[in-house]
Amino acid sequence: MTELPVAGRAHVRRAVAGLIRDDRGAVAQMVLFNALAAIAGLAGPWLLGRIIDTVTAGPAPVGVVDRLALAVLLCTIVQIILARTALAVGYRFGERTAARVRERFLDRALALPASVVERVPAGDLTARGTVDVGTVAATLRDAIPEVLIAAVQALFVLVAVFLLDPLLGAVALLGLAGIPVVTRWYLRRARTAYLEEGAAGSVLADELASTIAGTRTVEALGLRDRRTAVADEAIHRARHTRLRTLSLRSVLFPAVDVSYVVPVVGVLLVGGALYIDGRLSLGAVAACALYLRQLAVPLDAILVWLEQLQSSGASFARVEGLAAIPPAVVTERAAPAGDRIEVRGVRYAYEGDRDVLRGVDLTVRPGERLALVGPSGAGKSTLGRLLTGVDRPRAGSLTVGGVEISRLPPGLLRRQVVLVTQEHHVFRDAVRDNLTLAAPDATDDELISALAVVGADWATDLPDGLDTRLGGDGFVLDGAQAQQLALARVVLADPHTVVLDEATALLDPTTARDAERALAAVLHDRTVIAIAHRLQTAHDADRVAVMDGGRLVELGTHDDLVAAGGTYANLWRTWHG
Numbered sequence: 403m404t405e406l407p408v409a410g411r412a413h414v415r416r417a418v419a420g421l422i423r424d425d426r427g428a429v430a431q432m433v434l435f436n437a438l439a440a441i442a443g444l445a446g447p448w449l450l451g452r453i454i455d456t457v458t459a460g461p462a463p464v465g466v467v468d469r470l471a472l473a474v475l476l477c478t479i480v481q482i483i484l485a486r487t488a489l490a491v492g493y494r495f496g497e498r499t500a501a502r503v504r505e506r507f508l509d510r511a512l513a514l515p516a517s518v519v520e521r522v523p524a525g526d527l528t529a530r531g532t533v534d535v536g537t538v539a540a541t542l543r544d545a546i547p548e549v550l551i552a553a554v555q556a557l558f559v560l561v562a563v564f565l566l567d568p569l570l571g572a573v574a575l576l577g578l579a580g581i582p583v584v585t586r587w588y589l590r591r592a593r594t595a596y597l598e599e600g601a602a603g604s605v606l607a608d609e610l611a612s613t614i615a616g617t618r619t620v621e622a623l624g625l626r627d628r629r630t631a632v633a634d635e636a637i638h639r640a641r642h643t644r645l646r647t648l649s650l651r652s653v654l655f656p657a658v659d660v661s662y663v664v665p666v667v668g669v670l671l672v673g674g675a676l677y678i679d680g681r682l683s684l685g686a687v688a689a690c691a692l693y694l695r696q697l698a699v700p701l702d703a704i705l706v707w708l709e710q711l712q713s714s715g716a717s718f719a720r721v722e723g724l725a726a727i728p729p730a731v732v733t734e735r736a737a738p739a740g741d742r743i744e745v746r747g748v749r750y751a752y753e754g755d756r757d758v759l760r761g762v763d764l765t766v767r768p769g770e771r772l773a774l775v776g777p778s779g780a781g782k783s784t785l786g787r788l789l790t791g792v793d794r795p796r797a798g799s800l801t802v803g804g805v806e807i808s809r810l811p812p813g814l815l816r817r818q819v820v821l822v823t824q825e826h827h828v829f830r831d832a833v834r835d836n837l838t839l840a841a842p843d844a845t846d847d848e849l850i851s852a853l854a855v856v857g858a859d860w861a862t863d864l865p866d867g868l869d870t871r872l873g874g875d876g877f878v879l880d881g882a883q884a885q886q887l888a889l890a891r892v893v894l895a896d897p898h899t900v901v902l903d904e905a906t907a908l909l910d911p912t913t914a915r916d917a918e919r920a921l922a923a924v925l926h927d928r929t930v931i932a933i934a935h936r937l938q939t940a941h942d943a944d945r946v947a948v949m950d951g952g953r954l955v956e957l958g959t960h961d962d963l964v965a966a967g968g969t970y971a972n973l974w975r976t977w978h979g
């Protein structure tokens with residue numbers, strides 16, 4: 403998988419229905435308060451119609467008109483109070499639901515298999531977790547309550563017109579027919595357009611982030627023009643997709659504005675004829691016209707939010723897309739019986755069926771130091787990832803103590819075998835939290851002694867000790883300290899086997915010496931599988947496994963392999979010579 407999936411319409415609809423169901427009490431309250439507000443709102447035009455009829459019927463006592471006017475005022479106040487209550491309930495519903503969407507996204511993102519996270523563009527996952535989740539949250543907080551309220555109001559207004567006069571109701575409905583036509587036209591195009599806009603935004607974020615992260619490389623290799631051209635292309639695409647959604651809105655809004663006037667004109671024309679015929683009072687015609695003018699407010703609200711609903715529908719589809727990724731398979735609960743690692747007939751492909759491991763067999767003896775050597779691209783790192791459960795083989799098996807490694811739950815896996823590379827992530831959190839990731843139940847004494855094993859005494863000297871926050875505004879670690887922290891995690895996880903992949907390759911020589919001392923302390927009494935780029939490591943190992951073209955081609959001690967005069971002997975001669 404090289405791209406994160408996007409959820410289909412049916413999935414998004416089900417997800418929205420689920421969110422509403424989870425807080426149905428709040429939704430019911432919102433609808434109730436709003437229905438009452440709408441009823442109070444309907445009283446105004448009807449009372450105004452009564453005033454007109456009272457006045458046109460002849461001289462009316464001032465007290466009657468005053469009482470009707472007072473009732474208009476009262477109804478307006480009640481309507482405002484009820485509508486504000488409905489909105490407050492709606493906002494609370496929106497905030498709660500937005501928090502649930504955020505939590506669910508985080509849970510799903512954390513449950514993604516490492517192999518997926520590594521392969522999909524980092525910018526896409528980040529954009530979904532920030533921009534898209536933000537858009538969905540804003541919609542749930544603002545748009546959903548307002549749209550629901552507006553829909554109830556619009557429905558009640560139309561019912562009121564029908565109750566006053568069914569013919570005028572029919573005229574009003576006919577006059578409004580243009581709105582669904584233009585809205586349908588818009589909706590048909592909007593989802594794709596907004597999805598394209600979101601995808602273009604992700605690509606742009608990804609390109610800019612990778613250019614900024616690699617500034618030094620860009621400058622060193624003179625790649626500025628090429629990176630600028632790539633960024634220009636991404637900006638151009640983002641601009642193009644934004645213009646497309648803008649052009650859709652430019653048709654929708656003017657067309658709808660005109661559509662509001664049509665039913666009012668129709669009702670006045672037909673209502674006027676009915677009044678002249680004496681079949682309808684002037685007050686009823688005026689009330690109908692006022693209702694239809696009133697209709698513009700909720701319909702406008704719906705249409706304004708429609709755009710937000712479209713863009714957030716696309717965002718929600720991207721957020722929900724994570725649900726389509728099968729979680730890492732963790733089914734094995736049985737504890738491994740022993741420390742022996744067996745690799746049998748392992749095949750693995752990153753893409754399609756282009757195998758980069760092509761039938762590897764290997765037994766790692768508990769306690770041994772095994773060096774994995776071979777030319778670049780032979781498959782050493784890939785085998786290392788499979789041995790540590792980061793990825794699963796396409797065929798064959800990798801077991802520890804008879805249990806499939808990739809099926810072990812994380813807590814059990816990290817007590818068996820751990821991968822140590824040159825990438826050490828330091829979380830913006832306290833030193834303690836950075837360490838207990840590897841051993842949630844470790845005591846402070848255990849954390850301090852793990853730090854001591856790797857020579858990280860600086861950590862205990864920090865102003866707030868284990869509570870000191872790292873990264874960002876906190877204490878910033880240098881490369882060697884970050885690695886010590888990572889190695890302290892290995893000590894705490896206490897696996898019987900460690901796979902080393904270029905663990906100290908990026909450090910400068912002085913730091914590398916310290917790091918290697920720390921590493922030696924960590925590796926003491928453990929089985930070590932070292933992906934060796936310097937053949938000195940192979941020379942010092944108990945056995946050497948030689949890989950070439952995705953296969954294990956030689957296995958034995960350094961002396962035996964040199965004596966055999968094969969691939970390893972050639973590598974050794976080249977390196978030594």
Ligand SMILES: Nc1ncnc2c1ncn2[C@@H]1O[C@H](COP(=O)(O)OP(=O)(O)OP(=O)(O)O)[C@@H](O)[C@H]1O
Nearest residue numbers: 521752753758776777778779780781782783784785
């Ligand atoms: N993420 C990836 N996506 C696609 N192909 C990959 C990926 N990682 C590695 N490969 C390919 O798999 C093959 C084996 O790569 P691997 O990194 O395991 O070899 P290696 O022996 O460790 O090489 P090196 O010593 O250069 O690290 C290579 O052809 C490589 O191009």
